[in-house]
Amino acid sequence: MLHLKEIHVSYGPIEVLKGISLEVEEGAIVCLIGANGAGKTTTLNAVSGLLTPTRGEIEFLGQRVDGLPPEKVVSLGIVQVPEGRKVFRNLTVHECLLMGGLTRRDKKALQEDLRTVYEMFPILSERRRQLSGTLSGGEQQMLAFGRALAAAPKLLLLDEPSMGLAPRVVEDVARFITGIREKGVTVLLVEQNAELALSLSDYGYVMETGRIIFNQPAGDLLMNQEVRRAYLGI
Numbered sequence: 079m080l081h082l083k084e085i086h087v088s089y090g091p092i093e094v095l096k097g098i099s100l101e102v103e104e105g106a107i108v109c110l111i112g113a114n115g116a117g118k119t120t121t122l123n124a125v126s127g128l129l130t131p132t133r134g135e136i137e138f139l140g141q142r143v144d145g146l147p148p149e150k151v152v153s154l155g156i157v158q159v160p161e162g163r164k165v166f167r168n169l170t171v172h173e174c175l176l177m178g179g180l181t182r183r184d185k186k187a188l189q190e191d192l193r194t195v196y197e198m199f200p201i202l203s204e205r206r207r208q209l210s211g212t213l214s215g216g217e218q219q220m221l222a223f224g225r226a227l228a229a230a231p232k233l234l235l236l237d238e239p240s241m242g243l244a245p246r247v248v249e250d251v252a253r254f255i256t257g258i259r260e261k262g263v264t265v266l267l268v269e270q271n272a273e274l275a276l277s278l279s280d281y282g283y284v285m286e287t288g289r290i291i292f293n294q295p296a297g298d299l300l301m302n303q304e305v306r307r308a309y310l311g312i
Contacts, residue, residue: 079102079103079104079138079139079232079233079264080100080101080102080125080136080137080138080233080264080266081099081100081101081135081136081137081138082098082099082100082101082121082124082125082134082135082136083099083134083135083136083137084097084098084099084133084134084135085097085098085099085121085124085131085133085134085135085136085144086131086132086133086134087117087120087121087124087129087130087131087132088132093132093288094117094120094288095117095120095121095124095131095288096287096288096289097133097134097289098117098121098285098288098289098290099290100121100283100290100293102233102264102266103264103280103281104264105259105262105264106259106264106265106279106280106281107255107256107259107264107265107267107278107279107280108265108266108267108279108280108281108282108283109266109267109268109269109275109276109278109279109281109282109283109296110122110266110267110268110282110283110285111268111269111270111272111275111276111282111283111284111285111309112284112285112286112309113286113309114270115287116285116286116287116288117285117287117288118237118268118285119161119237119238119268121268121285122158122235122237122266122268123158124136124144125138125143125151125156125158125235125266126148126151126152126156126157126158126235127143127145127146127147127148127150127151127156128148128158130144130145131144131145138154138155138156138233139154139155139232141154143156149181152181152229153181154232155230155231155232155233156231156232156233156235157226157229157231157233157234157235158226158234158235158236158237159222159223159225159226159234159235159236159237159239160222160237161237161238161241161268162238162241164222165210165211165213165218165221165222165225166210167209167210167211168209168210168211169209169210170206170207170208170209170210171202171205171206171207171208171210171213171221172192172206172207174210174221174224174225175192175195175202175221175224175225175228176192176228177225177228178224178225178226178227178228178229179191179192179228179229179230181229182228182229182230187230188228188230191227191228191230192228194227195224195227195228198224198227198254198257199220199221199223199224201217201220202217202220202221202224205217215242215243215247216243216244216247216250219239219243219247219251220250220254223239223254223258227258227263231263232263232264233263233264233265233266234258234263234264234265234266235266235268236255236265236266236267236268236269237268238268238269238270239251239255239267239269240252240269240270240271240274241270248271248274252274252277252278255267255278256278267279272305272309272310273300273310275296276296276297276299276300277296277300278296279296280295280296281293281294281295281296282294282295282296282299284299284305284309292304292305
């Protein structure tokens with residue numbers, strides 16, 4: 079479904095991604111783990127069109143997408159939930175969800191998807207007229223997920239979805255990620271909690287200073303002694 083081939087990305091003179099390649103199969107959950115500054119978020123931003131690679135190719139469903147503007151990438155079915163949630167704080171919950179479907183023309187299908195979002199996250203239905211900025215951190219994360227689902231994604235890019243959340247809410251996040259895959263959405267997950275990411279994923283990649291240093295089925299990475307020492311604290 080998604081293929082990155084020798085992707086290089088720079089911020090000015092500093093090269094952040096140094097020729098990474100990865101694949102995400104349709105219907106899978108694939109995680110990207112590594113220390114802060116490894117290039118994980120940069121990778122997602124390159125896929126979603128927020129950054130343009132200096133070299134390499136990004137292919138989605140057989141089409142080159144590197145260099146396309148973000149709104150075109152979204153229209154093809156790639157939707158990103160950014161780190162820190164970034165909800166529209168001065169809009170109501172329902173207005174935020176409508177913003178997620180802004181590029182869609184199938185308004186009847188959008189309304190059906192919004193009903194699905196409210197069924198998945200009943201708390202959002204209860205607070206649909208409440209300003210998004212007044213929600214708790216966990217509720218804002220649910221809203222960020224719902225906003226992404228309103229865009230009808232084929233591939234969902236999740237950037238640190240558990241960051242700053244209480245353990246009980248992290249469990250809700252984990253259930254959402256597995257549930258969204260059951261609805262036919264493919265997931266590329268960036269997550270600082272490596273154990274959580276690997277436990278949810280089919281396949282994993284480990285990044286270090288802009289390069290992929292390991293890639294294996296997630297269960298194998300959980301048993302990899304070097305990964306366990308460096309990223310799982312074991």
